[in-house]
Amino acid sequence: MNVVAINKGEVDKGQLRPPSQVMRLARLGAFQADRLSFVRVLLRRMHRDGWSMRRNYFDLDEKGRGIVVYGVEAPAADIALVCIGHEDGKTPAEINYSFVLYDGIPDEEELDRLRKNVELLDKGRFSARDFVLCRAERNEPLFVKTVQNLAAGKQPNLETLATSGHLLTTTAFFSNGKLGLADFERMVRIPGLSGPFVSEMLTLFLIREFSVDLVEHLARQRKPNQAARLTGDLRNAIGVGNSADLGLAPYLINHPVILDRWVVARETAIARVTGLNTAASDEVTRFKTVLNRACVAVETWQTLSPVQSDRIAGLREGLEQLKEQVDSFGPHWWGSPNPWARLVDWVERYCSLETQELVNSLILEPYPELVDTLAPMMRAGEEPKLDPAMKVARLLKIIERHYAWALAIDFTDPRTHHFVWDFVPDRHDAVLKIRNESDPSLREARLGMAREVVHLHTALIDDDGIDPQTVRVSAFLRRRPDMRAAVRRVQTIAKFPYGEIRDNILHADCDVSDIVRCKLAFFGATRFDPGDGKRMSALFFQGAPSASELTLDVDDWAFPEWSGQTGSA
DSSP states (O other), rough: OOOOOOOOSOOGGSSSSHHHHHHHHHHTOHHHHHHHSSHHHHHHHOOOOOOOOEEEEEEEOSSSSSSEEEEEEEEEEEEEEEEOOOOOSSSSSOOOEEEEEESOOOHHHHHHHHHHTTTGGGGHHHHHHHEEEEEEEOOHHHHHHHHHHTTTTTTOOHHHHHHHHHEEEEEEOOOOOGGGGGHHHHHHTTTTSTTTTTTHHHHHHHHHHHHHHHHHHHHHHHHTTTTTOOOHHHHTTTTEEEEEEEGHHHHHHHHHHHHHHHHHHHHHHHHHEEEESSOOOHHHHHHHHHHHHHHHGGGGOOOOOOHHHHHHHHHOOOOOOHHHHHHHHHHHHHHSSSSSHHHEEEEEEHHHHHHHHHHHTTTTTHHHHHHGGGGGGGGOOOOOOOOTBBHHHHHHHHHHHOOOHTTTTTTTTTGGEEEEEEEEEETTTTEEEEEETTTTTTOOOOOOOHHHHHHHHHHHHHHHOOTTTTBBBBHHHHHHHHHHHHHHHHHHHHGGGGOOOOOOSSSSOOHHHHHHHHHHHTOEEEEEETTTTTTEEESSTTTOOOGGGHHHHHHSOOOOOOSSSOOOO
């Protein structure tokens, strides 16, 4: 048996949903956070290993300008987040705060170095002790109102706080060698920081702590003898916002092995649960609890995008239909063979993609022992090297098996290559543009894998000098070295079939924000809002325990229920 995962709940690769179903852009763009999301994995690690946090340094003025340092004690490592509130005119107006995740606890000389470099923006240069650089702006309406309420000795309105969900919005992340920051290999050698995007998620968690401390500080500056502190659910209702541009999309396109490992881990978790023969009463109760929470949570999911608004409406309708179905199921239904598989099948037949993928996340919640052990699978190794000894006939078979969807596209239609990814050297990334063949500055990043592979297939078929049964890839590439990247891609997907998005991302109808949402869902983001299609806004850590609560249950905060004080308007 070709087993994907070990431990309890082994599944065969044949039990996973096929790539042809999962790796379509519309479905990937409906993915939701789940138990394997990186923020969930981080909090479980922090709880398990006894991480602790403290404020090492706090020097902010009445306008929030200055420096705060949070120290993190992890196993065999000290890490710090340096938070810098900018003076007026030192950075663009929208950048109110900068943050650097630092190896160790910085002294005054290091703090001065960091302050000077963050003010230089993209011209700043950092060291191997600096892991992550992040920038943020205030969510002004909620930020101002929260400070006003606390200064008056009142608590903010819980509904308003939970609906908006964040005081600060992060707008840029730099890591992995950019601007001189530590590269990934150095970061993962730090105990506690191994695993995908651990440093970035830890940075977000600490920014959330800073945002609460910040509004409480500003309130005390206004009314030192009267100001209140956030209490109860009000503090946990605050997450941290994130606004990401479409430049996040090429990461998943350029790293097929990473995408494959992430998706296979999730699909294996789903298969483990749907493969269960029965569901115990406590497991059913747990599922019903998170389903009810999800029904409430989607009511506060707001978006400026008409497309996403329609998706949310369909999700609300689908969840209500599902809730009615689940409420009608008695003990006999749950005790009959494969109840979760039958539940998922019903959702796939009657509900939207948004509902389907949310339910796939919800059914994982009652089964930590089946799901959480899969987290290490999401750590991808190196990308495979090109195999020059492969016969051309074998390469053609791989293309015709894994890229039949691409071969069916008519690339003579201009709409199939309407968009182009323009590489920007100064930014070291690519920007999505409408194609303009007459633009002399265009440096196309070859991210349209469907078109690249079709060109490769055509070149292999049309080359009369090739006998596919005897000629090796190396001989073909001596004739066509420009096809090297496409050959390597095809060989990679043969081993990692969930690594390719099975849509033409250059098509005029393609919504690249779906790729960004897919990546953020694996991170653990919620409340996605593609807005005008140029940026994807999302929320992290809303409902999660604070740093002072890491010794408590850190795993029961998905779709949190808000109760207690309602606070002021």
